[in-house]
Amino acid sequence: MSKPRQIAVLGATGSIGGSTLDVVARHPERFRASVLTAHRQVEALAALCEQHRPDLAVIGDPALEGELSRRLAAAGVRCEVAAGHDAITAAVSGGQCDTVVAAIVGAAGLDSTLAAARSGKRLLLANKESIVMAGPLLLAALREGGGELIPVDSEHNAIFQCLPGGRPELARSGVRRLVLTASGGPFRGRRRAELAGITPDEACRHPKWSMGRKISVDSATLMNKGLEVIEAHHLFQAAPDAIEVLVHPQSLVHSLVEYVDGSVLAQLGNPDMRTAIAHALAWPERVESGVPPLDLAAHGTLQFETPDLATFRCLALAFQALRAGGDAPAILNAANEVAVAAFLAGGLPFLSIADVVESVLMELPPQAVVDVRSLTERDRAAREAARRILRNAC
Ligand code: NAD
Ligand code: MG
Known part of the structure; x- marks a missing residue:
């Protein structure tokens, strides 16, 4: 079996972030959350790090870097810590991930989404605001990087x-x-x-x-x-x-x-977003997502x-x-x-x-x-x- 996909979950403390980590945790042989990021939810991010043991945790608000480091040390979690908007973008381009789940909300996700596209890694796009804002630039970045974009928004995934x-x-x-x-x-x-x-x-x-x-x-x-x-x-x-x-x-x-x-x-x-996320993570294969079977007769x-x-x-x-x-x-x-x-x-x-x-x-x-x-x-x-x-x- 090949090495698990190393996944950066941008916006790990959010709704899509949580669903992604749920699917990832079901398949440790295939997927590993290697980078986790959040905006200001330092306590929630530290808890996710304790559970998923990433290589790198990034908090968007630089004022919270010290608190994140303290919380991780207290919990016995050894991972690199970084902070700030640019650190999230740098994490996407770095060697600690081969797949990026862009699940930051709003235009705040534009730079990291573009960086993921340019990097040639697999980009799972949930952050629709970035493609709405910068569609032609994002597509050009994807061509330049030579990677693949799999839509996570349920309609586009469908x-x-x-x-x-x-x-x-x-x-x-x-x-x-x-x-x-x-x-x-x-x-x-x-x-x-x-x-x-x-x-x-x-x-x-x-x-x-x-x-x-x-x-x-x-x-x-x-x-x-x-x-x-x-x-x-x-x-x-x-x-x-x-x-x-x-x-x-x-x-x-x-x-x-x-x-x-x-x-x-x-x-x-x-x-349940886990279906689209599991599809995008495993594509072109299929994996179990935790979503109950559809009962149309019901x-x-x-x-x-x-x-x-x-x-x-x-x-x-x-x-x-x-x-x-x-x-x-x-x-x-x-x-x-x-x-x-x-x-x-x-x-x-x-x-x-x-x-x-x-x-x-x-x-x-x-x-x-x-x-x-x-x-x-x-x-x-x-x-x-x-x-x-x-x-x-x-
Ligand atoms: P959410 O509010 O639950 O989570 C947002 C995440 O982004 C959090 O982890 C937060 O810390 C992070 N974040 C917010 N502002 C940030 C900033 N300035 N810098 C860095 N990180 C920041 O949002 P959500 O519902 O998970 O949605 C995330 C994205 O996915 C949105 O673009 C949304 O349109 C899209 N999406 C969501 C769903 C869904 O079911 N929730 C479905 C389809 C698409
Ligand atoms: Mg949708």
């Missing part, structure tokens, strides 16, 4: 599984459309007027998936599906008109691929409906940004991150998230995506515009 031979060009594969399914979130079926007083806890109570708070709010506004449409466009080189969203409240069909001969292939499974009915774009305007805004091209998706993403953080902090009504995103898109017309430096500058400008709009609204 599409990957339904396409022939991994990552083909759609037109030559006879694909007509990609159909991304959406659960519809906790507010499916509600009208605008019913969403006025929504609290952060209500928005984060997702009916089917247990996830971090930012993506939970994105699921409630349908911005998550919008980001996924842009993600699918880049990952599979699909034209905006060849991507459709279908609401499917049971979240058992994770997405579909329609071919020109009328065949439609779908991937099904229980709504579910009985699968429903499908078109999304309500008038109520859930964020999905329409994402399509608009994708069609506008250039760095419009990066502007959309930055404005959304600021608006969602304000909503979670109690400083913005739920329905105003879309208003903020729309205003920032109007204020900053798209420019071409040139390099990371100019993109980061535009990301900063969009955040500033969003904060100003928030201040003026209050």
Whole structure:
């Protein structure tokens, strides 16, 4: 048997990080968590290090490096410790891993995701914000590095599984459309007027998936599906008109691929991210993930409906940004991150998230995506515009 894959789990203390470590721990002969990173959750990171014994632990906030070292020493864990944003990026490129699970939330994951792509290692992409922001740059980095990207986002992982031979060009594969399914979130079926007083806890109570708070709010506004449409466009080189969203409240069909001969292939499974993660870790092989078998007879009915774009305007805004091209998706993403953080902090009504995103898109017309430096500058400008709009609204 060959040596286990050495896996860097970026965002190890998060929801995807936890699911990844669960799958890794089930297969010690195949996988080993060799690098673990977190932002500020020093206690949780130390506990994970005690359990998984990585070679390197990185805490994003440099002020917490000493505390991490102390906690690890007290627990008798011997591993290298580093701190800071750049240390996370360096860990990805270094010799301590051959596989990178990019599971940091938001634009904060961009540099490490790009570094993973450039390194030629296997990149398991959960951090959708990085490909939304920098799709062309990420694809160029992947080509330069010569490594492989396996999508972890369940819809994209499903599409990957339904396409022939991994990552083909759609037109030559006879694909007509990609159909991304959406659960519809906790507010499916509600009208605008019913969403006025929504609290952060209500928005984060997702009916089917247990996830971090930012993506939970994105699921409630349908911005998550919008980001996924842009993600699918880049990952599979699909034209905006060849991507459709279908609401499917049971979240058992994770997405579909329609071919020109009328065949439609779908991937099904229980709504548990460990399936996509296990697929991406073991690909092209298959390993057990801990997810119970799907019992379709127990579910009985699968429903499908078109999304309500008038109520859930964020999905329409994402399509608009994708069609506008250039760095419009990066502007959309930055404005959304600021608006969602304000909503979670109690400083913005739920329905105003879309208003903020729309205003920032109007204020900053798209420019071409040139390099990371100019993109980061535009990301900063969009955040500033969003904060100003928030201040003026209050
Ligand atoms: P989460 O909030 O549960 O975890 C985020 C992780 O990122 C934590 O470990 C945190 O310490 C780390 N982090 C946050 N800010 C950071 C920073 N500035 N620097 C370094 N590390 C930082 O989030 P999650 O739900 O696990 O989602 C992670 C990513 O995966 C997101 O991009 C999300 O859209 C995507 N995703 C998640 C799910 C899911 O089921 N949770 C499904 C598909 C895609
Ligand atoms: Mg998804």
